[in-house]
Amino acid sequence: MARVKKGTVAHRKHKKILNLAKGYYGSKHKIFSAAQPAVMRGLRSAQMGRKLKKREYRRLWIARINAAARMNDISYSRLMDGLKKAGVVINRKMLSEMAIYDPAGFTEMVNVAKAALK
Numbered sequence: 001m002a003r004v005k006k007g008t009v010a011h012r013k014h015k016k017i018l019n020l021a022k023g024y025y026g027s028k029h030k031i032f033s034a035a036q037p038a039v040m041r042g043l044r045s046a047q048m049g050r051k052l053k054k055r056e057y058r059r060l061w062i063a064r065i066n067a068a069a070r071m072n073d074i075s076y077s078r079l080m081d082g083l084k085k086a087g088v089v090i091n092r093k094m095l096s097e098m099a100i101y102d103p104a105g106f107t108e109m110v111n112v113a114k115a116a117l118k
Contacts, residue, residue: 014032017032017035017036017039018030018032018035020035020039020042020043021035021038021039024038057093058092060096061092061093061095061096062076062092062096064096064099064100065079065092065095065096065099067099068096068099068100068103068106069099069110072106072107072110074110074113074114078113078117079109079110079113080113081113081117082112082113082114082115082116082117083109083112083113083116085113085116085117086112086113086115086116088109088112088113090109095109
């Protein structure tokens with residue numbers, strides 16, 4: 001049986017990794033053995049970053065809501081408790097958008113939450 005050489009398969013595999021390594025510093029974008037661990041690390045970091053992004057946005061929304069709530073003489077936790085008791089279903093992203101772009105509407109939400117707490 002004839003010997004099978006892996007020239008084209010290896011070339012394709014190396015090319016794929018080197019294309020992902022474009023823009024890397026030094027030999028990491030030219031040499032496969034240097035590029036492969038750098039690309040794998042980069043892909044792993046990208047996956048973690050996608051998870052962290054969700055956490056960071058939620059923290060930002062909560063900070064914005066808290067700041068706007070305190071301007072209306074209520075804390076964030078009391079506001080969220082009041083909205084829950086009033087049966088208002090609105091997510092934190094929309095609440096933070098209201099706090100920025102529609103302060104009057106946000107104030108109405110705060111009044112609803114305060115009424116539900118009494």
